[in-house]
Amino acid sequence: MKEAKIKIRNVSFYYGTKLALNTVSLDIYANQVTAFIGPSGCGKSTFLRTLNRMNDLIPNVKITGEIIIDDVNIYDRQIDVVNLRKKIGMVFQKSNPFAKSIYENVAYGPKINGIHNKKVLEEIVETSLKRAAIWDEVKDRLHDSALGLSGGQQQRLCIARTLAVNPEIILMDEPASALDPISTSKIEELIFQLKELYTIIIVTHNMQQAARVSEMTAFFYIGELIEYGKTKKIFTNPEKKQTEDYITGRFG
Amino acid sequence: MxxxxxxxxxxxxxxxxxxxxxxxxxxxxxxxxxxxxxxKEQISWKFLTSFPEDGMTKGGIFPAIFGTALMVLLMSVAAVPFGTITAIYLTEYAHENSFLSKCIRFAVKTLAMVPSIIFGLFGLGFFIKFVGDGMDHAFLGGHLKWGQPNILWASLTMALLTLPVVIVSVEEAIHTVPGSLREASLALGATKWQTIRKVVLPGARSGILTGTILAVSRGAGEVAPILFTGAAYYLATLPHSVSDQFMSLGYHIYIMSTQSTNVDQTLPIQFATTLVLLMLTFILNFTAVIIRARLRRTPK
Structure with missing residues (x-):
């Protein structure tokens, strides 16, 4: 197997004194989709947010262990969090476009990176929207408000906005949980295409979704990583009883 | 039973x-x-656009309208940026329960409770006697220019009075900007300041406007803070620079009802001036209410 893109070593995470993640270790590989599954409150979203240091924004949290991305520990003192987040994009559970035009939403990231050339920006916006499979739906109304789009379109716009920064890794926190089945299948199709170019990590409540889109699956339960392996194996022949109980729907 | x-x-x-x-x-x-x-008899276009005549028993109130407008403009220029910056610090940078943020909040609350005449005295003591006199001695060799009441000192004094209004409105508006948008911006690799400038402040725009309007409507009606710091009994000309005194609507009502040569004769003018001031503050407040209602309606 190829070299891991992200190496997580003994990561524990605390909200105040409450332990939310207990010594989690796993490797995530490039150009694959890795799914995190588990019941609500199992720590999978918390874990996802440690990967781009979004949890830094919450007061009174503590993290121990190492997260090494491309041979660099992202919790090292010298790490510039702003640059880290440019490399690791994130798509949230609830679509959160800015109250700006479709164009401005996608151009936001490049602009804060100092790109102001109109032609370059237009190109980035077009490429990103095409990659997010929403270009055909919005190309005639790029300068209309993004808030006028449907929920599914907004989520794909948010994906386009993330792609515009040209990240290497994309974190998705239940990106389709608020969407209807048609929009969900569009997002899944999109994830399938995007893994050619990006390393994708997706948190999901939807077991079928994890089975459909991912190569690797990690099952979390109450802050512990119970089982991690090839999605096929996890879903057909899990090693641990807890995993089997969860995926067969006996709890959670 | x-x-x-x-x-x-x-x-x-x-x-x-x-x-x-x-x-x-x-x-x-x-x-x-x-x-x-x-x-209503007295109100006319001419009344609004002409100077007082015959010892202020006749004529219009134009200099008072102009003076009030200029004063609230200068006041806003001072109070709005300062108040907005304070609100940004309190909401985005300070920790909710830190000693410093508690101190600032306490100071803002206290400032809002201080009687307005105290602001007037403070303005006289600080801006005119301390800053103004100091400037005269430092730059003009003691020649009296800044060490006396003028519209600049009056506006700054009024800005202190209206600062809490601005801070509270802007803070409220910043709180209505959803956290998910801040997260989206930060996740794209924006710095905190970029996020504030490009996402938070545009989202809080109407709140800043509401705060400004409320501050203006409060400042337009107050008399006590400008009593010693810049308002004049009567001026034959409009102020030419910020070191000139000015006439104001509220002060005009006060002097005409207490200091006038003939109170009965000026009665219609008093009523009309009051009506102008009342309508002005009413319209401003009403606008603020509408903007605020629209702000609340925007989905989180």
């Missing part, structure tokens, strides 16, 4: 609350009717 007393208490309560409401509405209606009846 119990039922009967319950009914009686209920009836009394309903009666009392209804009476209070009626009294409050009646006071407002009577006030408006009296002022409108007293002033």
């Amino acid at each position: 119990k039922k009967w007393t319950n009914k009686l208490t209920g009836g009394i309560m309903v009666g009392t609350t209804a009476l209070s409401v009626v009294i409050i509405i009646a006071i407002i209606v009577v006030m408006f009717v009296v002022i409108i009846i007293g002033g």
